[in-house]
Each structure stands twice: as C-alpha cells, then as structure tokens.
Amino acid sequence: MEPISSLSREFLYIPVKGPSGGEGVEVAFTKEDGKPAETDWHAAMWDNHSAAGADAKILVGPGGDGAVELPEGTYRAWVRVSALVEQPVLPGGLVPVI
Template sequence: MDPISSLSKEYIYSFVEGVAGTETVEVACVQTAEPTSGDWKPAGWANVTPAGADARILIGPGTTLALADGTYQMWVRVTGTTEQPVMYAGPVVIT
C-alpha cells in the first residue's frame, strides 16, 4: 500500500478470502504488535466476489480512525456464526 497523507480522507482495503460479505467486520490500525479490545472500529465490505471480499474502513480527519503520521499495522476481524478470525493485513504508512 502506498503512503497516505494524514490530511487525506479515504478508504483502505484488505481482501479477506472465503467471506460472504455479510459478516460483521472490524478493522484496527495499531503501532503495537497486536490490537486490544478498544482498537477495533466498525468496517464494511466492498467488491464482494465468490472468492471473498474487501474489508474497508474510511480513515482520515473527521472519521473514527484519524491517524497521525507514522507506520501502523492493519488488522481485520470477522465475526461469523461460530468463528471470529483475526488476520494481519499489512502496514499502513501515514505521512
């Protein structure tokens, strides 16, 4: 993922394989090793296909996830009927 300006308001995405796109999805962007319970923010789905869907969240000023300059680790949590997988999605660089 290319660096994103801290002044920018835009969606960030992470493809999740095997989801229907109807499950509850949350995203956390943290500078620590793993997110804690308060780090999770409600997210949504986009680009749903038979193979899976993109988890997405709007970041930037005026959103629930306004990030200062730095490097963050993006995590995605999907809540299904019996499972709740947490997946590392990669770094997000804010400049």
C-alpha cells in the same frame, strides 16, 4: 499498501479471502509489531465481493464522522471477521501514513 497522507480522508480497502460479505467486520490499527486490544477495533464494511472473498473497507483521516484518524507513522492493519461460530483476526498489512 500505498502511503496515505495524514491530511487525506479516504477509504482504505483490505482484501480478505473467504468471507461472503454477510459477516460482521471490524478493523484495528496498531504499531507495526503490536497486537490489537479490544478498544482498538472500529466498525468496517464489506466491498468488492467476489467468489474469492471481499475487501474490508474503513474510512480513515481527519474530520471525525466515523473516520479513524491516524497520525503520521506506519501501522499494521488487522481485520476481525465475526461469523456464526468463528471470529478470525487477520493481519491486513502495513499502512504508511505520511
């Protein structure tokens, strides 16, 4: 992913193969080699639906109001999809915050 300024408030899009966009979706951010704990998950939304899947979309940056504030560093993004029976947890790539 492209670097994001720690001063910027913007949506981060994480492509996910397979979902219809009707499932629940959450995003977590950990250290590069970390795994998410239950308290790391943040509600997200779906965007850019296609036959191949959709993007998990989450607001990051300062200012509160539901945005996830990420200090400077490199994070691994994780996506958790809540379907009827399955709940896959998928690595979503590294997010450099400068």
